[in-house]
């Protein structure tokens with residue numbers, strides 16, 4: 001049956017058809033939907049793992065027991081999983097093992113831009129790269145065959161425009177792998193990577209790679225040569241191939257389905273068949289460098305095509321039309337300059353518990369070491385209450401390290417803030433370090449009961465598994481105490497006064513402390529009834545009182561806006577305008593109410 | 607319009623929560639059903655937090671790139687005025703434009719720092735003359751009882767550009783994609799929209 005599927009959905013379908021029995025992932029855009037989709041298949045055990053390193057380790061263990069296993073993550077997730085990743089190429093697999101890594105060129109929702117193709121040669125793990133949803137499914141399936149046949153994990157690389165594009169997919173049936181399940185102690189030299197065993201494995205690895213290279217040349221069905229007009233030949237892969245094919249369909253192509261090892265003979269043949277070769281690839285000059293190192297003359301590549309951000313048909317045309325067709329690029333007419341239009345950045349939801357908490361931090365003037373999650377939106381003005389943010393878990397270590405430099409002078413000035421899911425992902429280690437090495441920083445855990453930013457995924461702290469079954473719940477207070485934090489406080493962030501008081505006390509303490517928010521579920525987490533705790537469904541402006549001081553605009557609630565209109569309050573204060581609350585958007589969280597000094601925000605009616 | 611040899615490019619834009627993605631899913635269902643190859647690209651991520659949402663939708667005999675080339679959109683289907691303006695340069699000179707007459711204030715406007723651009727309709731008419739349809743989708747949807755259906759009103763209006771596709775194909779797609787309790791409302795919204803153009 002033909003169906004339009006998202007790339008991620010097609011990878012999930014491919015995993016199911018390939019007979020996968022275990023899937024592990026930590027959510028991260030643009031990869032999150034893969035495991036969410038796989039969890040819909042009854043035959044596959046799935047989990048949200050606490051982080052990507054754990055996901056890879058669990059999936060690898062499953063593979064050693066003979067099950068086909070898949071682990072999925074975004075590009076930065078593979079950095080977290082790098083440790084097991086760099087050694088499983090040595091141990092190899094038993095059941096097929098595929099790691100999906102989804103890049104985000106252009107940083108639609110990521111802290112950096114990485115070209116994950118660099119992991120393939122570095123980790124000595126073959127990588128394949130689909131271009132559209134049909135290929136997502138087909139490549140996932142063949143990845144498992146490659147994995148079992150060559151006794152290696154396989155990387156499947158996607159990116160935003162593959163994972164989050166929809167195209168037509170022909171579905172197939174599920175077929176289980178013939179690999180028998182079970183563990184065998186006789187396999188010890190294969191799976192214990194102590195030097196005695198890993199040194200010979202190191203040598204064997206090169207042999208494996210040579211075999212994979214031969215396979216890439218002769219058998220892998222998705223390295224495809226299309227010889228049309230031979231005056232120019234493009235070498236490309238993934239979605240870059242699709243863009244190029246769209247812009248210059250009449251020329252010749254070598255589409256590489258396998259990123260590494262490269263099909264050397266095929267490349268040699270291509271160079272013989274076409275006159276001039278242009279390498280089109282997104283981000284780093286990966287193919288270009290390899291192909292040049294083979295001794296070929298690449299006519300054009302990164303000299304003309306940007307090595308940063310996303311490519312698109314337009315960018316490819318703009319970069320190459322001159323050399324390919326000898327004419328100048330003529331940009332379309334600019335009718336409106338987009339840079340002159342007000343931007344529409346994302347914002348914390350109306351009622352989000354992060355808003356009052358960050359407002360409190362701002363009022364206290366703290367230097368905030370932030371982290372990765374919805375709360376990173378608090379960096380935007382007017383809230384502007386986050387000052388450093390690197391990667392998951394980094395805020396805690398950062399705050400602690402900064403305190404070591406500032407000494408007593410830093411007391412009362414620094415804190416670390418991160419979400420519940422992020423804390424479980426990689427916050428416990430640095431918190432342990434803070435206490436153990438006598439840091440004084442305060443760690444604020446924003447517990448909103450879910451992984452919010454990536455679209456509501458469960459964690460060990462939510463009480464449910466990925467399939468919605470009830471599960472054990474992490475007790476944050478106990479964890480924090482167990483690593484040695486003596487001063488642990490709980491706050492209701494919706495009470496701004498009280499929250500500020502608690503934070504002030506803790507950041508001034510010359511000892512590590514932790515603050516955990518309570519009663520603060522994500523607005524989108526329906527089962528927690530986030531609106532239930534608010535006294536009134538909506539608030540409104542009492543125009544007899546509003547002086548137009550704009551203080552309530554500082555919280556940046558999407559429901560609150562400014563309306564210019566000269567007028568005066570009942571007691572005669574002349575104002576330039578008032579604020580307005582959009583009742584379709586207000587949820588009644590009372591944050592603006594606490595900020596207003598003139599009691600001008602009052603309960604309203606929906 | 608649906609000449610088999612060429613690819614048709616439809617650029618959709620709106621604000622998170624307006625149903626841009628549902629509209630593009632309806633298109634996918636309809637044009638796949640009509641025997642075309644379809645591709646569709648959207649950036650997920652922070653859309654739910656009030657950011658802008660765009661979808662590139664392409665159909666034809668064979669579609670390679672999921673992204674539309676800059677300046678090559680045959681249609682701009684936009685659910686909000688400012689989000690229409692933001693992508694005006696994507697439309698080719700003879701392109702057709704359908705806009706929902708709704709203004710959702712972006713933060714800088716809410717904060718009183720800048721004004722919401724006031725001449726969007728005029729600019730579109732200046733450049734695209736009679737190929738611009740500005741529709742009060744949420745008013746029509748509100749009368750039907752649910753302003754959420756504005757996206758389907760616009761989809762209904764848009765459907766007129768493809769006379770070769772039977773009306774039921776559109777309403778069938780709506781049925782496939784929406785829960786039963788919303789079928790009647792959205793079918794009505796579709797028909798109301800279809801009357802407009």
Ligand code: SF4
Nearest residue numbers: 349352374452522523
């Ligand atoms: S999704 Fe949840 S955590 Fe994120 S901004 Fe909205 S309410 Fe806050």
Ligand code: SF4
Nearest residue numbers: 557586587589590592
């Ligand atoms: S009560 Fe105030 S801060 Fe809370 S959602 Fe309504 S307008 Fe926004």
